[in-house]
Amino acid sequence: xxxxxxxxxxxxxxxxxxxxxxxxxxxxxxxxxxxxxxxxxxxxxxxxxxxxxxxxxxxxxxxxxxxxxxxxxxxxxxxxxxxxxxxxxxxxxxxxxxxxxxxxxxxxxxxxxxxxxxxxxxxxxxxxxxxxxxxxxxxxxxxxxxxxxxxxxxxxxxxxxxxxxxxxxxxxxxxxxxxxxxxxxxxxxxxxxxxxxxxxxxxxxxxxxx
Numbered sequence: 171x172x173x174x175x176x177x178x179x180x181x182x183x184x185x186x187x188x189x190x191x192x193x194x195x196x197x198x199x200x201x202x203x204x205x206x207x208x209x210x211x212x213x214x215x216x217x218x219x220x221x222x223x224x225x226x227x228x229x230x231x232x233x234x235x236x237x238x239x240x241x242x243x244x245x246x247x248x249x250x251x252x253x254x255x256x257x258x259x260x261x262x263x264x265x266x267x268x269x270x271x272x273x274x275x276x277x278x279x280x281x282x283x284x285x286x287x288x289x290x291x292x293x294x295x296x297x298x299x300x301x302x303x304x305x306x307x308x309x310x311x312x313x314x315x316x317x318x319x320x321x322x323x324x325x326x327x328x329x330x331x332x333x334x335x336x337x338x339x340x341x342x343x344x345x346x347x348x349x350x351x352x353x354x355x356x357x358x359x360x361x362x363x364x365x366x367x368x369x370x371x372x373x374x375x376x377x378x379x380x
Contacts, residue, residue, distance in 0.1 A: 171196060171250040171378070172272050174257070176348055177279035178341045180290040180334065181363045182370065184302065186279070187252050189371055193380055197246050201234060201255035204241045215240065231262050235269050242271065250274075259344050260351050276352035277377060279363035279370075287334050294323040307367055 171194055175183040187198045208216030209223065215236040222229045238256060241247070253273070257263040266273070281289075292305040294314075298321030303310050310316060314323050328337070352358040359377040363370055 172274045173250070173252045173378075174273055174276040174352075175252060175254065175279070176276055176345070176352075177363060178281060178283070178286055178346075179337045180286040180293070180329075181279040181281045182367075183254070183279060185308070185367065186371070186374055187254055190374065190378070190380075191252055193375070194250060196250040196252060198252040198254050199238065199241055199247070201238060201253075204237055205229065205234065208237045208240070213237075213240065231265050235262075235265050235271070238266075239269055239271060257348060260347055263348055263351055273352075273357060275378065276348065276358050277374065278349050278358060278360045280360055281363040283335070283338050285364055286338065287331050290329045290334050291325075291331065293326065293329050295326050296321040296323055298322075 173190065173196075175187055177183050190196075191198050205216075205219060209220045210216070215233055219229045219233050219237065222233070234256065238253075242251060257266055289304070289307070292307070294303045294305060294310075295301070296303075296316035296319060299316060299319045301316050301318050302308070303316075303323060310323060315321075316323055327333075349358055349360075361370065361373040361377050365373065
């Protein structure tokens with residue numbers, strides 16, 4: 171399965187990507203992570219990307235897509251993959267198609283903005299290992315303490331309501347149109363992201379036929 175997860179910031183894409191990846195035995199490919207890895211390893215496209223980053227410029231889509239293509243050629247992607255962070259815009263989606271990067275389904279998690287603002291206000295992140303929790307939906311075993319490493323949990327600065335609303339405005343303008351892009355190609359599935367994690371997971375597995 172070659173999958174894209176669509177949804178606003180805070181809709182639960184990261185958590186569901188982990189669940190789907192475990193069930194299908196496929197990796198989640200984070201464009202941010204592989205970009206940093208390519209620059210560190212000094213691959214040809216990584217070196218080109220570093221020129222832009224060091225110059226304080228955005229890395230062009232064609233370089234990002236080159237890095238994605240390199241990563242998807244790995245043995246662990248032969249059974250499929252989940253793309254995280256790409257595409258964010260219709261031009262990026264079109265560029266993926268031109269590059270021959272195949273997508274079987276785009277799964278969209280639907281949530282009203284105010285529900286997202288409320289949910290993200292309860293998010294907590296480990297300062298040491300980066301593990302994510304939620305004070306209601308995914309609470310740690312001990313309040314304020316990471317289950318994985320024992321580090322301190324704290325709210326992220328960009329989870330403040332006013333910043334969340336700014337990020338949502340950008341999402342609606344730039345990324346939400348991808349739903350129609352993949353709907354026209356018969357590849358869109360939509361589930362309600364307002365349910366509990368168990369209910370949402372059940373709805374996602376049904377939508378994907380797992």
